[in-house]
Amino acid sequence: MKLVPQSLTCPVCAGTFTSSLVTDFEIGEKESDFCPRYLDGNPLPQMVHFCPECGYTGFQPDFKPIADAERLAAVRRIVASFGFVKGAVPSGPERFRRAAVLAVYLGKSNAEVANLYLQATWCSRLDGEPEDAERRARKKAVEYLEKALEEDEFTDSDKPVVLYLVGELCRRLGRPTEALLAFAKMDNYEKIEDWLAEWRERQRELIREDRDDEA
Numbered sequence: 336m337k338l339v340p341q342s343l344t345c346p347v348c349a350g351t352f353t354s355s356l357v358t359d360f361e362i363g364e365k366e367s368d369f370c371p372r373y374l375d376g377n378p379l380p381q382m383v384h385f386c387p388e389c390g391y392t393g394f395q396p397d398f399k400p401i402a403d404a405e406r407l408a409a410v411r412r413i414v415a416s417f418g419f420v421k422g423a424v425p426s427g428p429e430r431f432r433r434a435a436v437l438a439v440y441l442g443k444s445n446a447e448v449a450n451l452y453l454q455a456t457w458c459s460r461l462d463g464e465p466e467d468a469e470r471r472a473r474k475k476a477v478e479y480l481e482k483a484l485e486e487d488e489f490t491d492s493d494k495p496v497v498l499y500l501v502g503e504l505c506r507r508l509g510r511p512t513e514a515l516l517a518f519a520k521m522d523n524y525e526k527i528e529d530w531l532a533e534w535r536e537r538q539r540e541l542i543r544e545d546r547d548d549e550a
C-alpha cells in the first residue's frame with residue numbers, strides 16, 4: 336500500500352489539514368460479497384478522510400465547497416450529530432458509516448450511498464468489529480441498493496451483478512427467500528458472465544444446505 340500526503344480543505348469549517356491519499360494497493364481474491372483480500376494492508380480506512388477540526392468525513396472529492404446554502408446547513412447539522420471530539424480518530428468502519436450518512440445529505444445517488452455502507456461492512460469485518468455493527472451497515476446497503484434499482488440508477492449490463500450482491504447480502508442477513516428472489520431476477524438480463532453465474536450457484540447451494548440442515 337502506498338500513501339502520499341494530500342492537503343484538504345473542509346467544506347464545513349473551512350479548516351485545512353493534511354491527510355493521506357492511497358495511491359496503490361494489492362488485492363488477492365475477493366469474498367462472496369466482493370470484500371477484497373488485501374495483500375499489503377487494508378487501505379479502506381485511509382480512503383475516507385475526516386476533518387480533525389469538526390469531523391466532516393468523505394472521499395477526497397467530497398472536500399470541495401458546498402455551494403448550496405441549504406445543503407451546507409443540513410451537512411453541518413449531520414456533522415454536529417456525530418458528536419466529534421477534536422483530536423479523536425474515528426475507526427475505518429465508522430468513517431464509512433459517517434460518510435454514508437453524509438452522502439445522503441450531499442445529494443449522492445442511492446448507489447453511492449449503498450457502496451459506502453457495503454465498504455463499511457468490509458472494513459468492519461477486516462477490523463474485527465462486533466458482528467452487529469457489520470449487520471446494521473449490511474441492512475443499509477441492501478436498502479439503498481434496492482432503492483437504486485427501483486430508481487434505475489444502474490445500466491442493464493450492471494444489473495446482474497447488483498442483483499447478485501443484493502442476493503448475497505440478504506443471504507448473509509439470514510433472509511434466504513429474498514436472496515433467492517434477487518438471484519432469480521438476474522435471469523431477466525441477457526448476459527450473466529460465467530464467473531457471476533458460478534458465484535450465484537455457489538451461494539444458492541449454501542442456502543439449500545442451510546435449509547437441509549433445518550429440515
Ligand SMILES: [Zn+2]
Nearest residue numbers: 345348386389
Ligand atoms: Zn471541518
